[in-house]
Amino acid sequence: MTKLLITGLVVGLIAGLVGALCGVGGGIIMVPAFVFALGMAQKTAVATSLAVVVVSGLSGTLNNFTKSDLIDWRVVGVTAVGAAVASWYGADLMRSLTNAQLQKGFGVLLVVVGARMLLMKA
Numbered sequence: 001m002t003k004l005l006i007t008g009l010v011v012g013l014i015a016g017l018v019g020a021l022c023g024v025g026g027g028i029i030m031v032p033a034f035v036f037a038l039g040m041a042q043k044t045a046v047a048t049s050l051a052v053v054v055v056s057g058l059s060g061t062l063n064n065f066t067k068s069d070l071i072d073w074r075v076v077g078v079t080a081v082g083a084a085v086a087s088w089y090g091a092d093l094m095r096s097l098t099n100a101q102l103q104k105g106f107g108v109l110l111v112v113v114g115a116r117m118l119l120m121k122a
Contacts, residue, residue, distance in 0.1 A: 003038075004038065007033070007037045007038055008038075011029065011030055011033040011034070011037070012030075012052065012056075014026075014029050014033075015027075015029040015030045015033075015052070015056065016056050016059070016060075019053070019056055019057075019060065020056075020060045020063075025053040025056070025057060026049070026052065026053060026056055027046075027049045027050070027053060028110060030045070030048070030049040030052060030053075031045045031046055031049050031106060032045075034048060034049065035103070041099050042099040042100075042102045042103040042106070043094060043095065043097075043099055043102060046094055046102065046106075047091075047094075050087075050091075
């Protein structure tokens with residue numbers, strides 16, 4: 001229980017900060033941390049990360065809404081519809097994959113997106 005508490009708090013702090021700074025939701029931090037530090041299966045790590053992202057996303061959104069005018073609500077409205085539909089069906093797809101397939105796919109995504117970000121001009 002102590003390992004879970006400490007690891008969960010540390011991962012949450014890091015994921016929340018990275019998510020707020022980069023707009024990534026923190027999943028890129030949480031999923032690998034849950035798999036490696038807590039020994040979770042990839043599917044459980046993904047599902048758990050999604051649940052945490054709801055809370056951290058609401059917290060960051062509330063802060064940005066109350067303290068600045070940075071949110072483009074038109075984009076939120078349109079994008080949220082597509083994201084909600086894709087997330088519903090994506091959760092079904094995730095459960096149909098093996099943990100190994102999901103882990104490899106996640107790793108490839110991180111490498112490809114990371115390389116692209118490193119190579120693009122600011």
